[in-house]
Amino acid sequence: xxxxxxxxxxxxxxxxxxxxxxxxxxxxxxxxxxxxxxxxxxxxxxxxxxxxxxxxxxxxxxxxxxxxxxxxxxxxxxxxxxxxxxxxxxxxxxxxxxxxxxxxxxxxxxxxxxxxxxxxxxxxxxxxxxxxxxxxxxxxxxxxxxxxxxxxxxxxxxxxxxxxxxxxxxxxxxxxxxxxxxxx
Amino acid sequence: xxxxxxxxxxxxxxxxxxxxxxxxxxxxxxxxxxxxxxxxxxxxxxxxxxxxxxxxxxxxxxxxxxxxxxxxxxxxxxxxxxxxxxxxxxxxxxxxxxxxxxxxxxxxxxxxxxxxxxxxxxxxxxxxxxxxxxxxxxxxxxxxxxxxxxxxxxxxxxxxxxxxxxxxxxxxxxxxxxxxxxxxxxxxxxxxxxxxxxxxxxxxxxxxxxxxxxxxxxxxxxxxxxxxxxxxxxxxxxxxxxxxxxxxxxxxxxxxxxxxxxxxxxxxxxxxxxxxxxxxxxxxxxxxxxxxxxxxxxxxxxxxxxxxxxxxxxxxxxxxxxxxxxxxxxxxxxxxxxxxxxxxxxxxxxxxxxxxxxxxxxxxxxxxxxxxxxxxxxxxxxxxxxxxxxxxxxxxxxxxxxxxxxxxxxxxxxxxxxxxxxxxxxxxxxxxxxxxxxxxxxxxxxxxxxxxxxxxxxxxxxxxxxxxxxxxxxxxxxxxxxxxxxxxxxxxxxxxxxxxxxxxxxxxxxxxxxxxxxxxxxxxxxxxxxxxxxxxxxxxxxx
Numbered sequence: 001x002x003x004x005x006x007x008x009x010x011x012x013x014x015x016x017x018x019x020x021x022x023x024x025x026x027x028x029x030x031x032x033x034x035x036x037x038x039x040x041x042x043x044x045x046x047x048x049x050x051x052x053x054x055x056x057x058x059x060x061x062x063x064x065x066x067x068x069x070x071x072x073x074x075x076x077x078x079x080x081x082x083x084x085x086x087x088x089x090x091x092x093x094x095x096x097x098x099x100x101x102x103x104x105x106x107x108x109x110x111x112x113x114x115x116x117x118x119x120x121x122x123x124x125x126x127x128x129x130x131x132x133x134x135x136x137x138x139x140x141x142x143x144x145x146x147x148x149x150x151x152x153x154x155x156x157x158x159x160x161x162x163x164x165x166x167x168x169x170x171x172x173x174x175x176x177x178x179x180x181x182x183x184x
Numbered sequence: 185x186x187x188x189x190x191x192x193x194x195x196x197x198x199x200x201x202x203x204x205x206x207x208x209x210x211x212x213x214x215x216x217x218x219x220x221x222x223x224x225x226x227x228x229x230x231x232x233x234x235x236x237x238x239x240x241x242x243x244x245x246x247x248x249x250x251x252x253x254x255x256x257x258x259x260x261x262x263x264x265x266x267x268x269x270x271x272x273x274x275x276x277x278x279x280x281x282x283x284x285x286x287x288x289x290x291x292x293x294x295x296x297x298x299x300x301x302x303x304x305x306x307x308x309x310x311x312x313x314x315x316x317x318x319x320x321x322x323x324x325x326x327x328x329x330x331x332x333x334x335x336x337x338x339x340x341x342x343x344x345x346x347x348x349x350x351x352x353x354x355x356x357x358x359x360x361x362x363x364x365x366x367x368x369x370x371x372x373x374x375x376x377x378x379x380x381x382x383x384x385x386x387x388x389x390x391x392x393x394x395x396x397x398x399x400x401x402x403x404x405x406x407x408x409x410x411x412x413x414x415x416x417x418x419x420x421x422x423x424x425x426x427x428x429x430x431x432x433x434x435x436x437x438x439x440x441x442x443x444x445x446x447x448x449x450x451x452x453x454x455x456x457x458x459x460x461x462x463x464x465x466x467x468x469x470x471x472x473x474x475x476x477x478x479x480x481x482x483x484x485x486x487x488x489x490x491x492x493x494x495x496x497x498x499x500x501x502x503x504x505x506x507x508x509x510x511x512x513x514x515x516x517x518x519x520x521x522x523x524x525x526x527x528x529x530x531x532x533x534x535x536x537x538x539x540x541x542x543x544x545x546x547x548x549x550x551x552x553x554x555x556x557x558x559x560x561x562x563x564x565x566x567x568x569x570x571x572x573x574x575x576x577x578x579x580x581x582x583x584x585x586x587x588x589x590x591x592x593x594x595x596x597x598x599x600x601x602x603x604x605x606x607x608x609x610x611x612x613x614x615x616x617x618x619x620x621x622x623x624x625x626x627x628x629x630x631x632x633x634x635x636x637x638x639x640x641x642x643x644x645x646x647x648x649x650x651x652x653x654x655x656x657x658x659x660x661x662x663x664x665x666x667x668x669x670x671x672x673x674x675x676x677x678x679x680x681x682x683x684x685x686x687x688x689x690x691x692x693x694x695x696x697x698x699x700x701x702x703x704x705x706x707x708x709x710x711x712x713x714x715x716x717x718x719x720x721x722x723x724x725x726x727x
Contacts, residue, residue: 020356022380023376024346024626025625026228026349028229028643029643032638033216033217039643142222147224148224148226149228151352152345153226167360
């Protein structure tokens with residue numbers, strides 16, 4: 001059963017080592033091909049950077065609070081997910097996200113594989129951490145596909161507190177806290 | 185030649201990384217690539233696309249003939265009979281895509297041995313073929329991505345990280361273990377490796393060979409004194425060479441860019457000489473896992489060169505998986521017969537279009553790292569009735585009444601190619617702005633394989649054209665603006681993206697896009713007869 005913001009947040013997140021990212025797009029392609037053509041990873045388009053922007057699974061998830069139809073929820077495993085058939089595509093979550101990781105361009109269930117035609121254009125794409133591989137009940141247990149696909153090992157599926165041990169510096173690490181707006 | 189211990193797994197054969205992968209069902213007759221659960225071995229966008237391509241809606245399943253612009257489906261046997269009848273009395277040349285396993289290459293050669301009217305050419309990107317001829321000549325060892333991790337310094341020529349993203353892992357792992365590891369880059373197109381460089385070698389377009397000679401000289405390698413650049417005069421090359429001189433095992437990672445074939449042969453030779461001198465070797469990042477095998481086998485088994493194959497107007501050309509017109513950027517002409525798994529610019533105009541199998545459906549042997557033979561299993565069983573390139577040649581030969589000769593021995597045929605190369609003149613003129621075609625990870629080589637992928641189509645509806653910040657501001661082109669790139673009568677719509685690492689008045693497009701290759705068309709050089717293309721001047725117009 002899923003209830004909005006009632007459960008503990010996930011312990012592990014997808015972390016990016018910017019000093020290893022070669023901008024190859026493998027993470028975005030892996031997400032696209034495994035999430036029915038609704039990729040939840042996009043490259044930052046602003047400025048000069050071309051780096052993947054991936055959901056941080058915030059402890060205080062603004063997208064969950066902003067969703068008017070309870071389509072965006074934190075599930076039993078602590079993962080902030082979008083419930084496909086509740087989503088009305090209003091874009092509230094995309095606007096509420098302080099990190100801009102939810103694409104404003106709406107997707108939907110494709111009518112044919114590889115086709116751009118959609119049954120519904122009323123759904124946003126949202127990272128679910130490949131819950132079929134990472135949830136505690138998943139057997140065998142694994143890592144999200146973007147992490148598995150990263151050729152340069154720039155993506156890691158790890159506890160943010162392990163960042164020091166992994167030798168990476170957390171940029172914006174504080175904003176995974178309770179109130180990202182307050183800390184900006 | 186030795187088989188590796190990891191035989192019998194399904195692998196991506198689109199680049200030398202040979203990533204293991206599997207496919208899973210994504211609906212009726214649809215598949216997608218799947219990723220290891222815990223073994224984070226990586227898979228680039230091309231490998232991710234491969235699963236979808238196996239069940240792509242545009243897959244060619246039947247033979248068609250084209251007459252006056254209309255298409256007519258015909259049985260395969262009739263198509264082969266018609267092709268043979270129309271080519272009677274003329275020479276036939278099979279232009280075979282080099283992604284196929286070694287067994288198929290040997291099979292094609294065996295059929296052509298007893299067929300006096302037919303010959304074959306194993307098609308490798310022309311610049312890559314020249315690069316490989318250069319590294320062969322140098323005598324350097326070939327390093328796999330795993331072996332690169334043992335090197336204590338790197339020289340990266342061209343955008344090798346885009347050509348084979350997995351090789352970046354070895355470089356970074358080494359740098360993490362030893363933070364002072366020198367990473368020198370030599371790339372006029374300022375690709376992704378450039379931003380990780382400890383030493384960046386300045387080299388203008390068409391002058392990379394000169395800069396590499398200076399690096400090799402500064403690193404202590406023996407280079408001809410009369411070689412352009414060997415006399416010095418490039419401080420960045422001297423600094424990089426000085427840093428690399430301290431290495432005990434140097435990894436030279438090279439990816440050839442489109443065009444300037446003879447230049448790449450010299451670069452390959454110099455790269456090999458430098459790698460060998462510093463106790464390491466070269467990692468050549470080619471299109472396809474079997475490019476080196478194709479170069480060796482084409483020479484050993486009597487295949488003709490690509491320029492020779494296509495320059496004789498009286499010869500009938502049959503493309504088997506190779507997209508000749510897409511590769512050369514040629515449009516407006518015709519083509520006799522093309523077999524392919526998915527549509528491409530060559531099948532779009534061919535008089536006869538035939539279905540064949542594709543990467544992911546072949547079982548066989550591939551050459552990895554210059555001496556390691558790897559057995560690759562198919563991801564899927566090919567569709568019933570669809571022949572492989574070798575089976576198609578065999579079917580035609582049988583219809584022509586030809587018997588097959590005994591295939592050559594693999595180990596004997598895969599020996600190094602010996603060639604002597606002359607030093608071609610450097611590009612003497614300066615063009616402004618020059619258009620370069622460089623690697624991107626989404627596409628590779630002639631990009632019609634991966635260009636059919638839904639992510640590739642959705643994510644890159646407009647290709648990025650990279651431009652230096654200062655130069656873009658001089659031209660008043662905003663970042664992310666849509667621009668028309670015009671070269672002569674050809675043009676392409678692209679999105680300008682500022683690239684801080686890019687100096688000079690250059691703009692860079694992905695070489696895997698057939699649309700980009702139309703702007704920089706290949707030609708056959710009159711003196712050497714080699715296929716090449718040179719940087720050209722373009723106009724940029726903000727749309």
